[in-house]
Amino acid sequence: GLAAEGSVANFLVGLFIAPYFIAVPLFLVMLVVRTLPEQIMLRLASRKKTEEALPSSVWTIHGKQYDLREYVKHHPGGAWAINLGRNRDCTGLFESYHVFADRARLERILARYEVRPSAAGEQLGSPAMQVSAGLDGLVFGDA
Numbered sequence: 078g079l080a081a082e083g084s085v086a087n088f089l090v091g092l093f094i095a096p097y098f099i100a101v102p103l104f105l106v107m108l109v110v111r112t113l114p115e116q117i118m119l120r121l122a123s124r125k126k127t128e129e130a131l132p133s134s135v136w137t138i139h140g141k142q143y144d145l146r147e148y149v150k151h152h153p154g155g156a157w158a159i160n161l162g163r164n165r166d167c168t169g170l171f172e173s174y175h176v177f178a179d180r181a182r183l184e185r186i187l188a189r190y191e192v193r194p195s196a197a198g199e200q201l202g203s204p205a206m207q208v209s210a211g212l213d214g215l216v217f218g219d220a
Contacts, residue, residue, distance in 0.1 A: 135192060137166040142192040 135142040136159075145152075145159060152159040154174065162170050175183060
């Protein structure tokens with residue numbers, strides 16, 4: 078009676094519905110595996126073009142790039158301190174060491190060393206290449 082009907086129902090569910098629980102995740106995995114390498118290559122190519130457009134040594138502060146190689150010898154905290162931020166985003170480092178510094182003075186100094194994107198860099202349209210003069214209030218948290 079009922080046991081036989083239950084097993085038939087289970088059989089039918091297993092036959093018609095269970096394959097979807099396997100097929101759909103399998104399809105999604107295949108889709109990701111197929112497109113992921115392409116996305117990675119596009120990002121790497123974009124990053125390489127961005128890096129080629131910048132000087133070999135940059136300090137990134139609040140998303141803007143600065144070539145501070147000439148300023149290193151004048152840095153009041155010494156060369157070792159400023160070189161801690163070379164070739165990386167050093168926003169946190171910058172903010173932690175300049176808590177009580179004269180912000181207007183810092184802005185003037187950084188503006189002199191800000192990297193302007195080349196024509197090739199501007200075509201990339203990446204946020205890393207879209208730099209403008211000054212700190213635009215970002216250091217102060219103004220919007």
